[in-house]
Amino acid sequence: MYLTLLTLHSLVRWFVLISLIVSIYLAYRGWLKNKPYTKSDRIIRIITVSIAHTQLIIGLWLYYISPIVDYFLHNFKESIHQTQLRFFGMEHITMMLIAMTLITAGAGIARRKKVDKDKFKSTAIWYSIALLIIFTSIPWEFSPFTSRPYFRFF
Template sequence: MFSTLLIFHSIVRWGILISLVVSLFFAYRGWLKNKPWTRFDNYCRIITVSFVHIQLIIGFWLYLISPIVDYFLNNFDEALHITQARFFGMEHITMMVLAVSFITIGSSIARRTKDSKKKFKMIAIWYTIAFIFIFTSIPWPFSPFTTRPYIRFF
């Protein structure tokens, strides 16, 4: 169960990154060039939020069954000094929940706003902050905190 969830978590990460980059590209383009908000822009917003919320559910599930997190929670004082345990037990989840919150807030504001330029601006600002949080909190192979492969396989 844990390995399967970890693989799905790894795969969905790429869906988030791709949809987030696409959303950011069109948000900045629409904002800076005063483009009208289109159905495609709305689809990008919805797809990004959907990927992020699916990942949040998978991530919470992983958090509950992860042996690293279990070790972190049961040996807190010792685990704080172990980079990998601290990263997954505290840092990764905190930053990702914040990123999900920023994407959800930006999407919600944009959904309710009537003006196209303001819609694009809200998506651009909130999604950019979330992108920074996400990109710095993914355990990339080059990460100084802990490393994981670019993609996991079955």
Template sequence: MYAILLPLHSLVRWLVLITLVFAIIRAYRGWISCKSFSKFDDALCKIVVNVLNIQMTIGIVLYCISPIVSYFLHNFKEAVHQRQVRFFGMEHITMMIIAVIVITIGFNKVKYKTSDEEKYKTMAIWFAIGLFIILSSIPWAFSPLTSRPNFRPF
């Protein structure tokens, strides 16, 4: 199962990033241009949150079955000093859960805003903060600290 979920998690990351960036661009355009908040924008918010929750679910299952995390949990005193092990055992999951919470709070705040400008503004700000957290916590292939391939084969 690990061999299937790890590439799936890597693939869904791109779907999360694409939908989130698209939603942020639409939000900033709508906010700056004073457009009306459409049904498409509402649906886009829901899609972003759903894709993000799917990714989080895959990630939590991976966390539970990962050999790296297992090593981290069973050898905490030594593992906490190993950058890559600590990243996957503690840092990555913590930051990603925070990002999901931030984006979900933003989504819920958008639902209760009355004006279109407030909806776009709220969406733009909260989703952008969440994206920043996500981008800072992905193990990019170019990262000198903890790198993983950008695309994993199945």
């Protein structure tokens, strides 16, 4: 179960990143070029939030069953001083929860705006901040905190 969830979490991360990048691109384009907010813009916003929430559910489930997190929580005093254990036990989940909150808030704020330019602006700003947090909190192969492969296979 753990390996399956880990692989799924690794795969869905790319869908999150792609959907966020597409949403941000369309939001900045709409905002800066005064485009009308269309049904496809709304659908892309909803898809982005849905993918992000799916990743959040997988991540929380993974956090609950992870042997790394279990070790971190049961050996907190020692683990807090080990970069890799601290990253997965505390930093990764905290930053991703913040990013998911920003994505959700940004989508909700954009949905309630009456002016198309304001919808695009809200989406662009909130999603951009979330993407920055996500980029800094993913365990990339080049990360100074911990290293994981770009693609994890079963």
